[in-house]
Amino acid sequence: MVTPPLEAARIFISCGQNKDTDEARIAATIKTKVQSLGFDPYVAVDVQTLQGLKESIFKQLENSEYFIFVDFKRDELAKNPPEYRGSLFSHQELALASYLDIDVLAFQEVGIKKNDGIVAFLQTNAYPFADRGMLPDFIAAKLQERRWHPDWRYALILKRDPQQFTDPLHVGLNKKTRYFNIMVRNRHRNIVARNCYVYLEKATKLEPRSEIPLKAVEVKWEAYMLPNANIPPNTVREFAAFFIIHEFPEKLNLANVWTDAPSYVFPKIEGKGLYELQYVVVSDNFPPARATFNLNLSSSLHLTTLE
Numbered sequence: 001m002v003t004p005p006l007e008a009a010r011i012f013i014s015c016g017q018n019k020d021t022d023e024a025r026i027a028a029t030i031k032t033k034v035q036s037l038g039f040d041p042y043v044a045v046d047v048q049t050l051q052g053l054k055e056s057i058f059k060q061l062e063n064s065e066y067f068i069f070v071d072f073k074r075d076e077l078a079k080n081p082p083e084y085r086g087s088l089f090s091h092q093e094l095a096l097a098s099y100l101d102i103d104v105l106a107f108q109e110v111g112i113k114k115n116d117g118i119v120a121f122l123q124t125n126a127y128p129f130a131d132r133g134m135l136p137d138f139i140a141a142k143l144q145e146r147r148w149h150p151d152w153r154y155a156l157i158l159k160r161d162p163q164q165f166t167d168p169l170h171v172g173l174n175k176k177t178r179y180f181n182i183m184v185r186n187r188h189r190n191i192v193a194r195n196c197y198v199y200l201e202k203a204t205k206l207e208p209r210s211e212i213p214l215k216a217v218e219v220k221w222e223a224y225m226l227p228n229a230n231i232p233p234n235t236v237r238e239f240a241a242f243f244i245i246h247e248f249p250e251k252l253n254l255a256n257v258w259t260d261a262p263s264y265v266f267p268k269i270e271g272k273g274l275y276e277l278q279y280v281v282v283s284d285n286f287p288p289a290r291a292t293f294n295l296n297l298s299s300s301l302h303l304t305t306l307e
Helices: 023-036 050-062 088-099 132-145
Strands: 010-015 039-042 066-071 074-078 082-084 103-109 128-129 154-161 175-186 193-206 209-211 229-231 234-243 273-283 288-295
Touching: 010 023, 010 050, 023 193, 066 132, 074 154, 103 132, 103 175, 128 132, 132 234, 154 209, 154 234, 154 273, 154 288, 175 193, 175 229, 175 288, 193 234, 229 234, 229 273, 234 273
Parallel strands: 010 039, 010 066, 066 103, 103 128
Antiparallel strands: 074 082, 154 175, 175 234, 193 209, 193 229, 193 273, 273 288
């Protein structure tokens, strides 16, 4: 099986899976076919509880870049000529995808009542199919014809090069310091991430394990004078996760945060050992982006790492 990249575009596959038919097997084949094209697919399954809808269907839909709608025949509505209704559950998912403005490819089995349900209002121009065995290849061909691309996401991604640091003179302290930077990449192909703010959300000492109290404060973007910044499509901005004064290698300081209170600038993160630091980036129009980094704080600065 092909494993898609962690940042590949996500495709929500809404496909009936009647246990008394071949639908579950076809759904699995569609998923494999989509994976082979470099996408990250999710096949929706029927859930019976509101909590299940929130945790699986709603969450997956909200985080998907593309939506494939497969409408299999259900109950017979008329005999001459034969006419069937489509899948109610798939139509409900299609309505949610439309509300979220997700790009849709729709396929309907021949015999389903024309312009029935939500399809009539969305004008999705569903492709008809008669041979279920050919459906996965048919979907793959239309996906490529539509020029869907796997190499983007509606997401901000936090990353770090372990060797990424600088050693400037801190003007205010008049001391040599080491800054550890983190990159934030906008993975969308054409939407600007607006008004992005960075926070150190959680800090944990691992040995022995204990949570370190923090206060919410905006971290400054590198080479920028405001706490909120825009990140253009497929570009990177950096922020300084923290700095360490060379003379005091076992004490961590937040770098250039937007506050005039010393208790916000100097959280109680000190003493050699292993730590987990969780940062979050929030914006006006992207989902919150979180990442946890492992800090090995050493009594010798050149041995301190953030990965």
